[in-house]
Structure formats: C-alpha cells, structure tokens
Amino acid sequence: MKKIQMITPLVEMDGDEMTRILWKMIKDELIIPFVDLKTEYYDLGLVHRDETADQVTVDSANATKKYGVAVKCATITPNAKRMTEYNLHQMWKSPNGTIRSMLDGTVFRTPITIPSISPAVKFWKKPITIARHAYGDVYKSVDIRVEEPGVAKLVFEGESGKREEQIVHTFKGPGVLQGMHNTDASIRSFAHACFKYALDLKQSIWFATKDTIAKKYDGRFREIFEEVFAEYKDAFAAAGIEYFYTLIDDAVARVMRSEGGFIWACKNYDGDVMSDMISTAFGSLAMMTSVLVSPDGKYEYEAAHGTVTRHYYKHLQGEETSTNPIATIFAWSGAFRKRGELDNLPELVNYADQLEAACFDTLNEGIVTKDLANLMEGVTPQVKNSADFIAAIRERLEKR
Numbered sequence: 413m414k415k416i417q418m419i420t421p422l423v424e425m426d427g428d429e430m431t432r433i434l435w436k437m438i439k440d441e442l443i444i445p446f447v448d449l450k451t452e453y454y455d456l457g458l459v460h461r462d463e464t465a466d467q468v469t470v471d472s473a474n475a476t477k478k479y480g481v482a483v484k485c486a487t488i489t490p491n492a493k494r495m496t497e498y499n500l501h502q503m504w505k506s507p508n509g510t511i512r513s514m515l516d517g518t519v520f521r522t523p524i525t526i527p528s529i530s531p532a533v534k535f536w537k538k539p540i541t542i543a544r545h546a547y548g549d550v551y552k553s554v555d556i557r558v559e560e561p562g563v564a565k566l567v568f569e570g571e572s573g574k575r576e577e578q579i580v581h582t583f584k585g586p587g588v589l590q591g592m593h594n595t596d597a598s599i600r601s602f603a604h605a606c607f608k609y610a611l612d613l614k615q616s617i618w619f620a621t622k623d624t625i626a627k628k629y630d631g632r633f634r635e636i637f638e639e640v641f642a643e644y645k646d647a648f649a650a651a652g653i654e655y656f657y658t659l660i661d662d663a664v665a666r667v668m669r670s671e672g673g674f675i676w677a678c679k680n681y682d683g684d685v686m687s688d689m690i691s692t693a694f695g696s697l698a699m700m701t702s703v704l705v706s707p708d709g710k711y712e713y714e715a716a717h718g719t720v721t722r723h724y725y726k727h728l729q730g731e732e733t734s735t736n737p738i739a740t741i742f743a744w745s746g747a748f749r750k751r752g753e754l755d756n757l758p759e760l761v762n763y764a765d766q767l768e769a770a771c772f773d774t775l776n777e778g779i780v781t782k783d784l785a786n787l788m789e790g791v792t793p794q795v796k797n798s799a800d801f802i803a804a805i806r807e808r809l810e811k812r
C-alpha cells in the first residue's frame with residue numbers, strides 16, 4: 413500500500429511511563445504502516461529532561477512556534493517522590509506549564525463520546541469542550557494568615573508615581589487574606605484563542621464570570637472578550653455560530669439543561685473545577701482530549717490524562733495491562749488533521765478521520781479496555797489488553 417505523504421513535520425514530544433509505552437505501540441501499529449511519518453522528535457521523558465536541564469522542553473515549545481502543530485505524550489511532573497525515583501538534579505517544572513506559558517496558550521478539553529456510554533446528564537447529546545484560562549487569579553495569588561486585629565489594604569504603586577489604596581478589611585480578630593491578579597494581555601490572548609478555536613470547531617462559545625460581584629475584576633474579562641469578539645463577529649456570522657456571555661451560575665444551570673455541542677470558556681478556577689465535572693460526567697478521563705491553542709494559531713495536541721503510573725508499575729513487573737490509548741490516538745489524529753488542513757493534504761485529513769473512525773468501530777463492537785467495561789450499556793464488553801486493543805483498531809483501520 414502506498415503511504416500517505418506529509419510536507420511539514422509534526423513536532424513530536426515523547427513522554428513517560430505507560431503512555432510512553434502506548435506512544436510507541438500507536439506509532440508502530442497505527443501510524444507508520446499508513447503514513448510516511450515526518451516528525452521533529454523531542455524526548456520529553458523525565459530522564460532526558462533531566463539530562464538536558466529541561467532545555468528539551470523549551471526547544472520543543474520553540475519548534476511548535478516554528479512549525480505550528482505538535483503532538484505530545486503525557487509526562488511526569490516531578491515531585492519529591494520522583495526526585496529519588498529518577499535521581500533528579502532538580503525538581504523540574506511541569507512541561508505542560510512551560511509549553512503553555514511559552515506559547516501563551518489556552519487548553520481546550522473535549523470528551524470523546526460513544527453511543528454505549530451515556531453521559532451522566534441525560535440532556536447531553538454532544539460533547540462539551542471546556543476552555544480554561546490558564547493564567548493568574550487564585551493560582552498566582554498570595555495569601556496571609558491574619559493572627560491579630562489589624563487593617564488589610566490593597567495598594568498599587570504605579571511606575572508613574574500614581575498610588576491607589578483601598579481597605580480590604582479591618583480585622584477584629586484572626587482571619588485570612590488573599591491578593592490575586594490578572595493581566596489584560598493574558599485575558600486578551602485567552603479570548604483570541606477561544607474565538608479562533610470556536611471557528612475551527614464551528615461551535616458556539618459561551619463565556620461566564622461573576623461580574624455582578626467582581627465588577628472591576630471580572631468586569632474586565634467581560635469587556636476584553638467583547639472587544640476581541642468585534643474582530644471575529646463577521647466570521648462567526650458566516651460560520652453560523654455565536655458568542656454568548658452570561659453569569660457563571662446561570663451558565664452552570666444552562667450547561668446542565670443543554671444538549672452540548674459548544675465550547676465553554678472558563679476563568680482559571682471555574683475551568684479547573686468544571687473540566688473535572690465535565691470529564692467525569694461524560695465517562696472517563698481516558699476518553700478526554702486536550703489541545704493547547706496559542707492566540708496566533710499554534711496547536712499542541714495531547715491526552716488529558718497523565719502517564720498512568722499504576723499501570724506502568726504493573727507493566728514493569730511483567731503483568732498485562734489494559735490501558736486505554738484512545739485519547740492519545742486522538743491527539744495524533746487531531747495533529748494530523750490540523751497539519752493536513754494547513755498543508756492542504758486532503759489524504760492526511762482523511763487518514764485522521766479514518767483512524768478515529770476505526771477507534772469508534774472497535775469501541776462500538778464492544779471491544780474495550782478495562783476502564784470502559786463498567787461504563788458501557790447495551791453491548792457486552794470484551795476487555796482486551798493494551799496491545800490487543802491497539803491490534804483490534806489496526807484491523808479495522810486496514811478494512812477502511
């Protein structure tokens with residue numbers, strides 16, 4: 413069979429543990445036999461990150477800026493335990509955090525749905541994508557434990573000499589205090605990424621804050637979204653999609669009653685909380701994809717889950733695993749589709765579609781990994797190990 417040709421390489425970011433094992437299996441079984449694969453390879457496995465003093469992560473982010481489309485395997489974010497496990501020189505920062513900040517990107521998470529796994533919310537007919545603003549607010553806040561009576565003030569000292577001061581609270585006894593911020597630049601990037609991705613998916617976008625309470629803070633988010641939307645208004649109209657703003661509590665109520673099929677843009681904390689709710693309500697973390705989109709339209713595709721450490725330790729002991737590769741496969745198909753669109757390669761786009769369709773064929777026949785078995789209704793699941801499950805997808809991909 414003639415392999416599908418590529419023009420521009422994908423930026424390939426390899427990773428850790430069980431997902432690294434799946435990564436190789438996916439390439440060997442589902443990609444290389446079908447595509448004349450061109451990638452620029454970066455090994456973001458923890459060993460190599462440590463060897464390069466994390467330079468490899470920076471290089472991979474720069475390559476993404478250069479080429480525009482990357483696909484990433486899950487990676488370990490080191491903690492104290494990993495320091496000893498891998499004998500690390502330093503507790504390197506989360507690669508996802510580094511890449512996200514270098515690309516100034518927004519993360520969009522979408523569940524992969526199948527008919528035999530119905531969402532916990534019966535109204536939902538289509539996936540809901542969550543966009544989380546990944547900068548600032550409580551995640552970059554400072555806080556103080558107040559131990560005695562006293563005055564808490566919010567002070568801003570401008571470079572011009574301008575000074576603004578407000579009393580936050582006059583404490584009569586112990587309490588707690590927090591200061592947080594965001595920047596116009598970051599909110600604007602978030603808005604651009606959201607509107608761009610909405611046009612990409614041809615789906616409407618919802619955004620919600622609490623600007624009735626946080627009039628200046630959340631009010632600024634709302635204003636910037638409105639300003640930025642003005643640039644996209646005509647394109648939205650042409651695509652038949654809309655931008656819808658409401659209050660966060662109203663949004664939550666409407667999301668529950670909706671049939672899905674839209675993007676929900678969330679402030680940092682809302683996105684943190686709501687993405688876990690959405691993924692759980694749709695089924696399994698192993699069926700959640702994640703795309704990082706920069707305001708200038710660079711894309712990095714990955715699975716939302718981690719390196720599945722528990723399965724990896726079993727694998728190392730020679731035990732069989734049944735780890736779900738679907739979200740990682742969809743990271744590849746997403747990247748191929750985007751690359752195919754950018755390079756005007758309909759065959760590559762078609763391969764991405766067929767690869768996803770082969771996954772659906774497999775799942776719809778009831779062939780699954782262990783994590784999905786208990787969630788399925790109306791089909792008798794046949795649980796496969798990791799390798800056999802990928803082989804089953806390959807069989808169906810070859811038939812297409």
Ligand code: NAP
Nearest residue numbers: 486487488489698716717718719720721722735736737783
């Ligand atoms: P995880 O790797 O997502 O796994 C948590 C649990 O979820 C697993 O033990 C497994 O449950 C289930 N699970 C997740 N993905 C699955 C899949 N594909 N197939 C089957 N089951 C799946 O999260 P974690 O254990 O908290 O984190 C492990 C490592 O991943 C950490 O070092 C963390 O830093 C890293 N991480 C990386 C990323 C990223 O690169 N994007 C994201 C999150 C975490 P059972 O054990 O019950 O089968």
Ligand code: MG
Nearest residue numbers: 683684685688
């Ligand atoms: Mg969370």
